[in-house]
Amino acid sequence: MLERVDIIEVIGRYTRLERRGREYVGLCPFHREKTPSFYVDPEKGVYHCFGCGASGNVITFISEIEGISRAEAVRYLAEMFNIDLKDVKLPSSGRRDKLYQILSTAKQFYKSNLLRNRDVMEYLRGRGLTPESIAEWEIGYSPDGHSLIRFLLKEGxxxxxxxxxxxxxxxxxxxxxxxxxxxxxxxxxxxxxVVSFGGRSIDGRSPKYLNGRDTKIxxxxxxxxxxxxxxxxxxxKGYFYLVEGYFxxxxxxxxGYDTAVAPLGTSFTPEHARLLYRFAPKVFIVPDGDEAGTKxxxxIAATLAAAGIVPQVVPLxxxxxxxxYLLKGMSxxxxxDAVDFILGERPSDPxxxxxxxxxVMPLLKAFRSSDRTIYEYYARKVSDWAGYRVDVSERVLTPKRGGGIKEMHRILILAYYYGLLDELRRIVERTPTKSDLIHRIRLALKEGLEFGEFYERLKPQEAAVVHGEIPPVEEVRGALSRMMAELDDLKLKETAYAGDVEALLELYRRRVSRLKETEVKAE
Structure with missing residues (x-):
């Protein structure tokens, strides 16, 4: 067995290996790491991880990675490489083999009962399953609570x-x-x-879906x-589709989406993510088109990112x-990108x-823990979306008394500032004047200054505008006055409302309301 099996081919299915001299090196499939410490020697037919200490030959590897006995690992490799084992006497796996036999026998019982139950077959066809799929996935039916038990006892x-x-x-x-x-x-x-079964109620009984309990296998x-x-x-193909359920x-x-998989009625776990990463570097999440699916x-995206996978989402x-969706004939x-899916279009509501x-923060944090380069890329993307530098190391997005108010203040100002800035830009661009102030405003707008820079740049001109030193440019004066009044008001009130996010939000709402009232009166 050891002479006929290519250890590089086998282990290469679970982690990416690169040649380094006479050995191959890659990230260890048995533990999380960022720097490769897993070495495989094809001449000796062995592997060793200098990080966690895992080592052995190809049989040991399959036994450990798949959670099966050595005898089962031999059978697994024999099937993979078409090796005939008819003259090889392998040790029995004892009780585990017995459990597999029971489950295989139960599967046959369920299948035969489905074929005898026309109503259940019609139900499955009504859910869009073809007869071929029903057969290929070996779907069955349990008629009652005791028939299977009697059948298994009769089988010994x-x-x-x-x-x-x-x-x-x-x-x-x-x-x-x-x-x-x-x-x-x-x-x-x-x-x-077969290691277990999942069931779907068709008579309204609860729970709708039921999965077998955890066992030795x-x-x-x-x-x-x-x-x-x-x-x-x-x-x-290099990717999986991750969906919610059996159907x-x-x-x-x-x-034709033949890389689709689903969790077994549980939350998606880090173990699931690492399992997928053994076979493909990409995962496309296909959530249901509702709030629960979005959440x-x-x-799931954060869990995948922590495992080194860059997740994408297929929005329905x-x-x-x-x-x-597919049964309606749609593709x-x-x-x-999961980041784009979560953020969407930049809202005007702060x-x-x-x-x-x-x-989006859990996803960014997961990227930071697994791959710094990917994290920096998406941190820049989120920063561009927000209009300011976003860093997950800052405790900025969970406002608490005395803690997050500064960031809340920034978010509110940015959301409102850019709206006013756009208004001011449109006004200035269509204002036919040689005013020095208008010229300086134009320059500042063209430079695309950040809030702080723009605010400081225009502060000296505020008094001139407010006091009417440039009366011909009423529209610019009004827009600039509104912007400065709003920004000053938020900045001055920051200390008074430090730690009280709701009060700050209420202040913001009142100021916007007053601004609208002023505009109505002006009209």
């Missing part, structure tokens, strides 16, 4: 093993099928073995639905999910601007 399995496999639970001595009355989706590990937080089918295509995954595959996309129209929209900046 005992109650203890049935309970340990996770397909059943015991209540008051009564052993019942976990998936009773549900459409059943087999859940596979990365090697393609199944942990929800480390597996993704559809990965056993998507990983090969993802490795070739989304299957319909995505039906329509989930933000959380309001009320759509991936399956419903998925092009993905956008409170909404503050909220968007808060929402």
């Amino acid at each position: 399995f005992n109650t203890r093993d049935i309970l340990e496999s996770g397909v059943a639970y015991s209540k008051g001595g009564d052993v019942r099928d976990m998936m009773a009355g549900r459409v059943v989706f087999p859940i596979y590990d990365t090697t393609g073995r 199944f942990k929800k937080s480390t597996l993704l639905y559809g990965l056993h089918r998507a990983k090969r295509q993802a490795r070739e 989304d995954v299957i319909v995505m595959h039906q329509y 989930a996309a933000r959380r 129209p309001e009320g759509e999910d991936p399956a419903s 998925l929209p092009e993905p956008v 409170v909404e601007m503050r909220n968007r900046l808060r929402e």
Whole structure:
């Protein structure tokens, strides 16, 4: 086995390796690191990480990375490299093998019951699944709480093993099928073995979706639905689509999006992110088109970024999910950067601007923890959007008494300042005058000065304008006076309202209201 298996090819499926002399080096797939410390020697057929100490041969590697026994690792590699093991006697994996056998037998039971239940087949077709997909994904049905248990006992399995496999639970001595009355989706590990089941209620019972509990061979937080089918295509294409549920995954595959995967009814975890990164460097999040989907996309994006993946989001129209959208004959929209998805267009409302900046902060922090270059790129992008330098090291977006008021002040001023500045720019550009003040304003506007610079540059002229020393230019005087009055007012009130964000916001609203009243009176 060790002579016939290419250790570089195997390990190269989990981390990117670069040749360095007679060895290959890459980031360790067993722990997070920024500087490569994982070395593979193809001549000796061994690997070693100087960071975490992981080491061994290709069988050890597969056993550790996939969480399987050495015997199972041998079988896995034999299948990968078409090695005949019929004359090789491998040690039994004991109880784990027994659990796999129970789950495989249960899968066949569920499948046969689905074929006998026309109503459930019609339900699946109504959800957009083709007969081919139903067969390929080995979907089944559990008719009641006891039929499976009787079948497994008849097949020679005992109650203890049935309970340990996770397909059943015991209540008051009564052993019942976990998936009773549900459409059943087999859940596979990365090697393609059934390790658990997920169920979907079709009669209104709660919960709508139910996943098997964690067992010796199944942990929800480390597996993704559809990965056993998507990983090969993802490795070739370089990306995954990440969706919410079973139906989304299957319909995505039906329509050619064959790298789609989904979490198993749990939050997306760092383990999930690292699992995806083994096979592809990109992930396109396809959230449902609602508020819950948007919030989930933000959380997932930050988790992916922390694992070194630059996430993108495929935005769907309001009320759509991936399956419903594709079944209408539509193609998925092009993905956008997660940062752009979260920020959107720059709002005129300063409170909404503050909220968007808060929402993007976890993603920026995740980038900073995983890749400084990527972080700097997106920090500049967010800064350009905000109109000032954004740095996640500053405690600026969680205003607390005495803490974040300075940043809140900046956000409010910037949001209002740029609106007034645009107004002033339009007025100055169409004002036919040789006034020295107008000339200086034009220069300042052309230079695109930041708030502080522009404010200081024009301060000396404020008195002249306010006192009417340039009476011919009434429109400019009015716009500039309004801008300076607003900025001065916010700046002077900062100390009085230090720490009280709500009071500052109320002040801002009152000042805008007074400004509008003044404009109405002027008209």
